Amino acid sequence: MILFLCYITTGLLLLIRDCNEFLSFCHKHIFLEVFFAMAGEVPNLAESKLTALVVDDNFVNQSIHHKLLDRLGIKNDVVCNGQEAVDVHCSGRNYDLILMDMDMPIMNGIQATKRLREMGIESKIAGVTTRAEEEEVKEFMEAGLNDFQEKPLTISKLVSILRNLDFYVQA
């Protein structure tokens, strides 16, 4: 009787092992996708050689946005207002992505976005601002943005921007 129970138990354990291996073989990839998605895995895009420009007059936000991009492996420069963003493009620099604040002195985000588009700059521009009234967002988008996120910017919001703009496709 005891031997019989051991036999059954061993058989069940082997069956469970085989099922697990089978499931593991089929679903490992999906499981990892879900796991990493839930765990908020931060992608490293260094190999993609993306470049970005942070346009913001606030030193705290400059520091944070620079670090966020850095964390994702995206080389980036920082300027303090829309005029500097235009000037840096006039000097011949170009970026894959521009994170554009709205309220800035000298030239604000709406003016800068319009100006860059008039210059033929085709970089993806994501508006990043605390202003979230529908009319304000609409005006900003119509200036030539490709995407918009409300501040404060976080890793997940930045990944969302990259995904929306096809810079990052989750495996």
Added chain:
Amino acid sequence: MQRQVALIKKSLFDQGYLDEQFMELEELQDDANPNFVEEVATLYFKDSIRLINSIDQALERGSFDFNRLDNYMHQFKGSSTSIGASKVKTECTMFREYCRVGNAEGCLRIFQQVKKEHATLRKKLEHYFQLARQAGPKETARRSK
């Protein structure tokens, strides 16, 4: 020591001084920038003190240019939001409401609250960062790059 640091941090969240945005900043710390949050906080306090002085001067003049005051406070609120300074952010919001309706007395009163919360947060964070530095890299650097 690390336990003490953890308790202080917990109390800052429990008492509403900080919100989840502060944790987002901590997630950005790594071996290359183990003091990133403290650096950002230092930037914040330097910038916010400048804004407080500007608002103080504007209020002392007695002529209430609500647009200008609102612009200053918009910047102040933006920075406060970015580092997770929850109570300061709330007071900034109320100040802007008073600006919106042109209530000078309300602006004056709330601005005292803004300064009070700002000073309290500064003191608490300075104490927290000082202890965190003494505790060592485990509490400051959360990940290897």
